[in-house]
Amino acid sequence: MDANESLARLREGNSRFMQGKMKGKEAVKRRKELVAGQHPFATIISCSDSRVVPEYIFDADMGEIFIIRTAGNIVGRVSLGSVEYGCAHLHTPILVVLGHEGCGAVKATCECKGECKEGNIKHIVDEVKVAAGAKNYEINASIVENVACVMRKIRRESPIISRLEKDGKLKIMGAQYFLESGQVKFL
Numbered sequence: 001m002d003a004n005e006s007l008a009r010l011r012e013g014n015s016r017f018m019q020g021k022m023k024g025k026e027a028v029k030r031r032k033e034l035v036a037g038q039h040p041f042a043t044i045i046s047c048s049d050s051r052v053v054p055e056y057i058f059d060a061d062m063g064e065i066f067i068i069r070t071a072g073n074i075v076g077r078v079s080l081g082s083v084e085y086g087c088a089h090l091h092t093p094i095l096v097v098l099g100h101e102g103c104g105a106v107k108a109t110c111e112c113k114g115e116c117k118e119g120n121i122k123h124i125v126d127e128v129k130v131a132a133g134a135k136n137y138e139i140n141a142s143i144v145e146n147v148a149c150v151m152r153k154i155r156r157e158s159p160i161i162s163r164l165e166k167d168g169k170l171k172i173m174g175a176q177y178f179l180e181s182g183q184v185k186f187l
């Protein structure tokens with residue numbers, strides 16, 4: 001499968017989800033088929049937000065999408081390792097950074113203007129404030145900018161991913177999910 005086919009599958013799955021016409025899932029059969037190995041067709045970085053569930057949003061089954069979820073859909077060294085695994089070892093032709101409307105991590109960063117001292121949450125704010133600060137802590141603009149910042153960070157800090165992209169083996173895309181309509185808009 002190439003990146004265009006992969007993107008088409010994501011779009012079709014999202015369309016089914018928006019309309020509430022998801023495919024039926026045969027969990028037991030599928031589970032058994034997957035014992036031999038996984039061949040996901042997309043790697044997705046999504047928020048941990050419990051309302052933003054990639055398998056639902058893209059009407060995907062087990063074994064179809066390789067997902068990294070962190071609050072604010074940001075990446076650090078460990079999660080970048082997971083991204084590299086999905087793209088370089090499992091050979092997914094597409095990598096999607098999926099931000100979403102009403103993101104609590106971005107909202108919190110905007111509210112505190114990037115000044116957070118709470119436990120390890122401050123590390124999330126430190127990441128998100130790069131984007132939010134550039135947009136004067138306006139939440140909607142910051143959500144979109146945060147996706148762009150994460151994409152830039154991946155290219156900057158992962159030579160493996162940027163090499164795959166330069167060689168035409170990987171397409172990196174940003175997207176935003178809308179809570180009420182269920183729509184994913186690719187940016």
Ligand SMILES: [Zn+2]
Nearest residue numbers: 047049103104
């Ligand atoms: Zn979020």
